[in-house]
Amino acid sequence: MTSKQRILIVDDEPQIGRVMRTGLSSRGFDVRVAADGEAGLDLFNDWRPDLVITDLSMPNVGGLEFCRRLRIISEVPVIVLSVKNEESTKVAALDAGADDYVTKPFGMDELLARIRASLRRTSPRATDQSSVIKVGDFRVDSEAHEASVNGRELHLTPKEFELLLIMVQHPGTVLTHRKLLAAVWGGDYTQQTEYLRVFIGQLRKKIEVDPANPKYILTEPWIGYRFNAGE
Amino acid sequence: MTSKQRILIVDDEPQIGRVMRTGLSSRGFDVRVAADGEAGLDLFNDWRPDLVITDLSMPNVGGLEFCRRLRIISEVPVIVLSVKNEESTKVAALDAGADDYVTKPFGMDELLARIRASLRRTSPRATDQSSVIKVGDFRVDSEAHEASVNGRELHLTPKEFELLLIMVQHPGTVLTHRKLLAAVWGGDYTQQTEYLRVFIGQLRKKIEVDPANPKYILTEPWIGYRFNAGE
């Protein structure tokens, strides 16, 4: 699995930092908080985050100065938060190197969308928009419909591919006949377990080292199948 | 001295377009205006601007649909303007591919600062002004609507040309039926895969050495096509 995207928050108000930290963490980001510009620059150098969010008004090194100094050492995307809605302030922040300026109060969904937009520019393949799933020995690209095990390319038919896709999306858990059938063939086919017998068999022939003793797709009798990604 | 930076404005309200045109022109930008999404996409292909500003609510192809279709063919920075201040609208626009979202009414200075911030990200590729794309054995001039393979001039119809243009812009990647249809025929034709069968066939007859064994346009069964530009 690709490692989490890192976001550095620079804000001197502890409660705001905490709210944002939990909000962003729950969306799969790795988040750290610095209390002022100095600490922010230090932490940036040590931790090398993928994106920086900073408040404009801070003690010691203010937001503007922070942006300028950060821009000298990095081109990391920066989003500035502020209560000020004056045009001159926005212009100053953007010209200091900020990529975006968001006025408080703001919604978490908007902030997340602006984060996605900024990350899209600098690390196009690393955002959650990416269609590639890596788990264990497997790599599956749901957009290109490509899949591989331990680097070996697989030539899968559409149904085989969808079946594998569901499995890599739920590694380690038991997938019932019903769930698998509904996901691949649609809700009207939840009784047709014979489809699974055939297609699981073909999938095993293509992905297992020894199809007679499967290590990836395990049978859970009377229930369904369990996917073990390896490692 | 490099030539002026080009900005395309897509807006159906003439007076707004005119105001922004004069405002941006006086700051040294080369500005053109398109009245709706269709015209915007056509003008984009011909003129290859460095940045696009679009209104969200337009007749025919709306701002969201415009963003999505533009994103298929280009990574150009896009700023969306709108009177709507709802968070869900902002999120939809940003996730449709917009880089920034500005709520009307807005100040010209702020817009200019946001334009500078967006251009800053892509400015190193300022030579992208050229409308000529060279990749592998292909050379495509989107402004002159000329294309050639290994120096051999191609006589392509408009649809054939647009199809080839999308492909040379995404060499090596899988282009789904849906994407190709949306890019060439528009979002209402994403089911008409028979169009692709016919036009891909005609394109192959014109660009492939052996159309029966294509080396440039490879078919990815059930998914779409992959363009291989050749070394």
Next chain:
DNA sequence: GTGGGGCGTCAAAGTGGCGTTACGCAAGAG
């Protein structure tokens, strides 16, 4: 020991995507 149900395998029959060809229609040129 015997029988039944779930599971795996195989192959024939059916379905549907793809490439190809042909034709009708509309728009523009002469």
Next chain:
DNA sequence: CTCTTGCGTAACGCCACTTTGACGCCCCAC
């Protein structure tokens, strides 16, 4: 008006994939 050119549509054969049915194996209950 006629001719040309490009676009949309339908039909057909080929072939890969899906569906279906048949059969054997294994486990477990009886």
